[in-house]
Amino acid sequence: MADCSLPHDSLFLGFDTSTQSLKATILDSNLSIVETELINFDSNLPHYKTKDGVYRDTTVNGRIVSPTLMWVEAFDMMLLKLSRKIDFGKVAAVSGSAQQHGSVYWKNGSSVILSSLDPKKQLVEQLREAFSIKESPIWMDSSTTEQCMKIEEAVGGALELSRLTGSRAHERYTGPQIRRIFETQPEVYKNTERISLVSSFMASLLVGGYSCIDETDGAGMNLLDIKQKSWSKKALDATAPDLEEKLGKPAPAYAVAGLIAPYFVERFHFSSNCLVIQWSGDNPNSLAGLTLNSPGDLAISLGTSDTVFGITDKPQPSLEGHAFPSPVDTKGHMVMLCYKNGSLTREDIRNQYAEKSWDVFNKYLQQTPPLNDGKLGFYYKEHESLPPLPAGFHRYILQNFMGDSLDGVVDQEVNEFDAASEVRAIIEGQILSMRAHVERFGMPFPPRRLIVTGGASSNECILESIASIFGCDVYTVERPDSASSGAALRAAHGWVCNAKGSFIPFECIYKDRLEKTSFTSKLSAKAGDPTVVTKYALMMKKRMEIEKRLVEKLGRW
Numbered sequence: 001m002a003d004c005s006l007p008h009d010s011l012f013l014g015f016d017t018s019t020q021s022l023k024a025t026i027l028d029s030n031l032s033i034v035e036t037e038l039i040n041f042d043s044n045l046p047h048y049k050t051k052d053g054v055y056r057d058t059t060v061n062g063r064i065v066s067p068t069l070m071w072v073e074a075f076d077m078m079l080l081k082l083s084r085k086i087d088f089g090k091v092a093a094v095s096g097s098a099q100q101h102g103s104v105y106w107k108n109g110s111s112v113i114l115s116s117l118d119p120k121k122q123l124v125e126q127l128r129e130a131f132s133i134k135e136s137p138i139w140m141d142s143s144t145t146e147q148c149m150k151i152e153e154a155v156g157g158a159l160e161l162s163r164l165t166g167s168r169a170h171e172r173y174t175g176p177q178i179r180r181i182f183e184t185q186p187e188v189y190k191n192t193e194r195i196s197l198v199s200s201f202m203a204s205l206l207v208g209g210y211s212c213i214d215e216t217d218g219a220g221m222n223l224l225d226i227k228q229k230s231w232s233k234k235a236l237d238a239t240a241p242d243l244e245e246k247l248g249k250p251a252p253a254y255a256v257a258g259l260i261a262p263y264f265v266e267r268f269h270f271s272s273n274c275l276v277i278q279w280s281g282d283n284p285n286s287l288a289g290l291t292l293n294s295p296g297d298l299a300i301s302l303g304t305s306d307t308v309f310g311i312t313d314k315p316q317p318s319l320e321g322h323a324f325p326s327p328v329d330t331k332g333h334m335v336m337l338c339y340k341n342g343s344l345t346r347e348d349i350r351n352q353y354a355e356k357s358w359d360v361f362n363k364y365l366q367q368t369p370p371l372n373d374g375k376l377g378f379y380y381k382e383h384e385s386l387p388p389l390p391a392g393f394h395r396y397i398l399q400n401f402m403g404d405s406l407d408g409v410v411d412q413e414v415n416e417f418d419a420a421s422e423v424r425a426i427i428e429g430q431i432l433s434m435r436a437h438v439e440r441f442g443m444p445f446p447p448r449r450l451i452v453t454g455g456a457s458s459n460e461c462i463l464e465s466i467a468s469i470f471g472c473d474v475y476t477v478e479r480p481d482s483a484s485s486g487a488a489l490r491a492a493h494g495w496v497c498n499a500k501g502s503f504i505p506f507e508c509i510y511k512d513r514l515e516k517t518s519f520t521s522k523l524s525a526k527a528g529d530p531t532v533v534t535k536y537a538l539m540m541k542k543r544m545e546i547e548k549r550l551v552e553k554l555g556r557w
């Protein structure tokens with residue numbers, strides 16, 4: 001493998017513009033974290049009056065936005081804070097992560113403002129008039145159901161759109177959001193010279209000009225042809241007129257967006273050689289930060305919503321998941337599943353059946369056998385998108401299920417299980433669904449490497465269930481900020497690719513010295529008994545049959 005050493009005494013800076021905060025992680029040339037910093041939007045910038053970083057519009061159903069200028073001011077504040085902690089002159093490269101799908105609308109003429117920033121003034125003072133829309137639609141927005149339907153219809157259906165762009169139309173995706181703006185505010189659309197994702201928007205500030213949308217985050221728009229890695233004419237036509245010129249050309253995530261703008265050199269004393277590497281979405285950056293790099297690598301993030309993502313070289317078009325060009329390779333795809341019902345639904349079952357205690361919850365998991373004596377549950381405390389089902393709980397007992405065949409197995413719907421079985425049913429149900437959908441989506445089974453993150457990854461009983469359903473060892477990581485540390489790691493990778501003049505495999509940056517860096521993962525549960533893994537495969541098949549029936553009966557669209 002190529003020599004991937006990083007220049008001695010240099011720093012690599014990664015940001016993460018998430019929904020509620022702006023974070024930064026700084027790595028040294030040994031890939032150890034030297035500093036982190038955080039700006040919380042609600043508490044550090046109270047004058048924007050956001051709640052959890054967003055505005056929920058009470059007049060338009062499902063409209064959720066964030067003030068674009070708040071991200072700019074947070075960046076001013078972050079750079080000032082960091083300048084007191086580190087020597088920006090040592091930063092060799094900077095990159096970033098941002099919430100996926102959110103979009104920024106630059107007013108006609110704003111490129112001039114961007115390219116002539118005055119280092120004596122804050123960014124926020126200079127960009128006040130730069131946006132044609134002051135409130136950016138974000139990933140939580142669900143006001144575009146009508147536009148999703150029209151876009152799918154125009155390209156030949158949901159599966160065709162997924163085959164082309166990696167996903168069916170989703171309300172939070174940028175294409176439907178753009179179509180809605182064009183339909184409801186045509187003058188504003190006309191007065192927009194450039195549309196950025198939150199990721200490419202932040203990169204644009206750093207290079208002092210419009211930065212490309214990277215191919216990975218760009219695939220979260222329902223606009224990119226994921227095979228060609230260029231905008232799809234069919235999808236553009238289904239969305240809004242003259243859109244291609246407003247998007248600019250997409251670029252690979254590892255590419256150089258430009259040198260840092262003179263504004264940052266003069267105001268914060270960055271080196272004028274500091275490279276800005278393309279920013280990308282938070283999930284793609286987490287994939288990088290968790291050191292996933294090869295087909296079969298998989299991560300499960302157990303949080304408010306559960307997210308599963310991994311790398312495959314053969315994604316199958318599907319209605320449930322998302323495929324993006326890999327953020328860490330020139331070939332292969334990142335696949336991703338998002339479940340709305342994650343930790344809050346687990347907590348709900350804990351509160352109802354396990355005396356509001358995780359200890360009791362875990363005791364029940366240990367007391368009940370794998371496969372739960374054929375008891376299967378679907379628990380949706382709130383409306384779920386994977387599968388698309390309204391809120392509700394559904395429980396079944398598989399009669400005659402021994403785990404060796406599905407012959408003669410019938411499912412019987414019941415109202416409730418005993419308390420311990422409820423606990424096992426929610427955990428097994430969530431994990432079986434993840435395994436079924438990632439397999440259906442073209443992920444190799446068993447995973448080559450499985451890393452579990454998020455709050456619930458500290459629960460060893462849950463990790464053991466994951467190991468026995470996925471049939472592989474389960475690893476966890478200590479660091480909570482995989483998106484900003486992944487961005488810093490991508491900054492280092494982009495720097496090496498630029499120095500070598502061509503793409504270098506991502507793992508070259510940390511291979512052979514992983515345990516000495518900030519990116520170590522820990523073996524937390526050993527692979528389960530292979531015969532149980534096979535039995536789970538049969539249970540999973542049955543679960544998918546029932547899921548299909550539920551969607552036919554209750555699902556939307």
Ligand code: XUL
Nearest residue numbers: 019099100139282283338
């Ligand atoms: C992914 C998604 C969210 C945001 C969160 O499709 O919408 O995970 O990226 O920031």
